[in-house]
Amino acid sequence: SYELTQPLSVSVALGQTARITCGGNNVGDKNVHWYQQRPGQAPVLVVYKDSERPSAIPERFSGSNSGNTATLTISRAQAGDEADYYCQVWDSSTVVFGGGTKLTVL
């Protein structure tokens, strides 16, 4: 079965840029989607189809996908960005999630 690998945690200083990676075999050939989950809340879509952004999501959130790694980039990180982030793909009629990355804003 297909696997997505994310770092357990990423830290970023307030106002700086955070990058969260999502690794998978030739993941660049797939559409990768990203979700933000704040503590005690449901997930929220922040990036879809590698780099598209829902209208309610700030431009500070962006994505890229190539080769074996997809990346979610959060610019000018704010305290409110502190959350768990999950990548997701569709493979063999199954939804696959990465293990999740906890983003800490220092």
Place this chain on the structure above:
Amino acid sequence: EVQLVESGGGLVQPGGSLRLSCAASGFTFSSNWMHWVRQAPGKGLVWVSRIDRDGSTTNYADSVKGRFTISRDNAKNTLYLQMNSLRVEDTAVYYCASWIAEPGGGYFDFWGQGTLVTVSS
């Protein structure tokens, strides 16, 4: 405004059953595939099941196949998950989510707030 509201969670003994519901509003429910995703305490998201627009096609994760049944009532804008033979490892928050199908792979555009299922003796 899109709303997905789950209900039916609770405490159940191993081997028991529960039926979850997800009431949808704010969008054309019958136009979307719908899914259930679960999250064990302190763990990540895990896909459980999906159902197509008219309920004729369903798929399940191997971990729940043969025990869980997904269904929908488009007249009532409601999604269901019948869970039988529950195990301790089924303990999780269960989310319903609406799916946007895309060539090459779709994604979840909206999620409910989740309902907690606890399987324990």
